Amino acid sequence: xxxxxxxxxxxxxxxxxxxxxxxxxxxxxxxxxxxxxxxxxxxxxxxxxxxxxxxxxxxxxxxxxxxxxxxxxxxxxxxxxxxxxxxxxxxxxxxxxxxxxxxxxxxxxxxxxxxxxxxxxxxxxxxxxxxxxxxxxxxxxxxxxxxxxxxxxxxxxxxxxxxxxxxxxxxxxxxxxxxxxxxxxxxxxxxxxxxxxxxxxxxxxxxxxxxxxxxxxxxxxxxxxxxxxxxxxxxxxxxxxxxxxxxxxxxxxxxxxxxxxxxxxxxxxxxxxxxxxxxxxxxxxxxxxxxxxxxxxxxxxxxxxxxxxxxxxxxxxxxxxxxxxxxxxxxxxxxxxxxxxxxxxxxxxxxxxxxxxxxxxxxxxx
Ligand SMILES: [Zn+2]
Ligand SMILES: [Zn+2]
Numbered sequence: 001x002x003x004x005x006x007x008x009x010x011x012x013x014x015x016x017x018x019x020x021x022x023x024x025x026x027x028x029x030x031x032x033x034x035x036x037x038x039x040x041x042x043x044x045x046x047x048x049x050x051x052x053x054x055x056x057x058x059x060x061x062x063x064x065x066x067x068x069x070x071x072x073x074x075x076x077x078x079x080x081x082x083x084x085x086x087x088x089x090x091x092x093x094x095x096x097x098x099x100x101x102x103x104x105x106x107x108x109x110x111x112x113x114x115x116x117x118x119x120x121x122x123x124x125x126x127x128x129x130x131x132x133x134x135x136x137x138x139x140x141x142x143x144x145x146x147x148x149x150x151x152x153x154x155x156x157x158x159x160x161x162x163x164x165x166x167x168x169x170x171x172x173x174x175x176x177x178x179x180x181x182x183x184x185x186x187x188x189x190x191x192x193x194x195x196x197x198x199x200x201x202x203x204x205x206x207x208x209x210x211x212x213x214x215x216x217x218x219x220x221x222x223x224x225x226x227x228x229x230x231x232x233x234x235x236x237x238x239x240x241x242x243x244x245x246x247x248x249x250x251x252x253x254x255x256x257x258x259x260x261x262x263x264x265x266x267x268x269x270x271x272x273x274x275x276x277x278x279x280x281x282x283x284x285x286x287x288x289x290x291x292x293x294x295x296x297x298x299x300x301x302x303x304x305x306x307x308x309x310x311x312x313x314x315x316x317x318x319x320x321x322x323x324x325x326x327x328x329x330x331x332x333x334x335x336x337x338x339x340x341x342x343x344x345x346x347x348x349x350x351x352x353x354x355x356x357x358x359x360x361x362x363x364x365x366x
Contacts, residue, residue: 004050004063012064016055023051038162095156095182096174098139098146098196102129102227104234106217111208113245114277117302117310119210123203124238129225130200135189137230139196144187149178156182196229206238211305213250216240248277253311255301258318261285266319276300276313283315291319 005012008022029035030044053059107126131137140146148154152175159172174180188194204223217237224234242250249256259274269287273280276297283295294314301311325333 002046004054007047007050008054010054016057019051019054023047023055095152095154095178096180097231098181098183098229099137099231100227100229101231102197102225102234104237105224106237106239108239108241109206109208110241110243111212112243113248113250115208116212116240116242117210117277119212119303120208122206122208124206125201125203126236127199128202128223128236129197130202131226131230132189132192132196132198134191135196137196137226139185139189139192139194139229141187141189144185146181146183146185149175149182149184151175151177152182154182156180196231197226204236208238208240209305210303211307212240212242213302213305214240214242216305247275248313250302253302253304255311255313256316257313258316260318260320261289262320263322266290266317274315281313285317289317289319291317293317 005014008014008019008026010019010022014022026047027044030040030047032041032044035041035044053063105126105128107124109122109124111120132139135141138145149156152158156175156178157172157180158175159170162169162171175182178184185194189196192198204220206218206220208218217239220236220238222233223236226233247257255277257274257276259272261270261272265272265285266289267287269289270285271282272285273282274297275281278300281297281300283297285295294316297313297315299310300313303310322329
């Protein structure tokens with residue numbers, strides 16, 4: 001479906017004045033009085049309909065919201081009626097129903113990693129199109145009903161005979177007076193302007209299952225927008241957006257975390273307590289643990305969707321090299337290094353240290 005802004009050749013953020021100017025310019029070229037070619041007239045109608053939406057602050061806003069959404073949700077406000085007017089109601093014969101299928105709606109919901117893992121219950125508040133309580137969807141003022149369209153005599157379409165190189169061709173298009181409905185609402189309901197539906201805030205309880213992740217969509221049948229004329233509602237899609245966790249990183253069912261341990265703990269081995277989605281968990285650090293080694297905590301990862309099983313939590317160990325050493329500690333580390341036959345590095349002079357670093361850098365070509 002063509003973008004209304006594109007039709008008018010303006011940017012999405014164009015001002016009302018820019019839209020008006022753009023329309024005037026196109027209208028001057030395409031106006032039926034100037035260019036009676038039917039194809040051009042169709043184009044003119046399309047552009048005019050686009051202008052009708054974009055020149056109306058409220059309709060424009062609805063279009064913007066719907067247009068950025070999904071599932072072709074064009075919001076409401078008679079937009080689909082205009083679209084039908086464009087295309088002359090397609091190849092359909094006879095009047096079209098006032099009652100229309102409603103659009104789907106999309107709402108995004110943020111969940112924490114823990115909520116994504118264990119599932120949660122939410123109550124979502126959404127602004128939605130609901131059946132107009134005053135006219136219960138008919139669009140007519142109380143005690144009135146639509147009357148037959150006098151122009152098309154209730155057929156919803158008008159016929160034209162055109163001459164072409166094939167001879168006379170009869171074409172039919174949606175009746176402009178009744179927009180193809182075959183009937184006209186003489187006295188529209190004041191609350192919904194004859195649309196049969198109004199906007200209302202709704203609270204919808206949603207059960208978010210364990211194991212969801214960003215991009216997952218839940219379909220709530222019949223909780224989308226009610227159609228024009230009180231038509232059946234579309235579906236509501238709830239899309240999951242998972243918040244970033246402070247220290248846990250998700251990769252499918254697997255979680256990763258980094259834990260820093262001291263040089264001494266890495267050398268001697270120890271038991272440490274780490275925070276997981278399930279609370280504190282104790283892990284054993286083996287003597288001689290190196291930076292980059294991993295420990296898997298089975299079953300402490302994410303829940304698999306539609307399953308009770310869970311992935312693993314992988315703990316990545318980072319051994320911290322001590323930075324600020326006391327003279328005493330330095331001495332001890334030197335003794336330690338000597339005892340292993342390693343070169344002493346600690347209490348050397350500045351000059352020596354720099355030459356060592358220089359060599360080190362050279363060996364890497366830095
Ligand atoms: Zn109403
Ligand atoms: Zn009509």
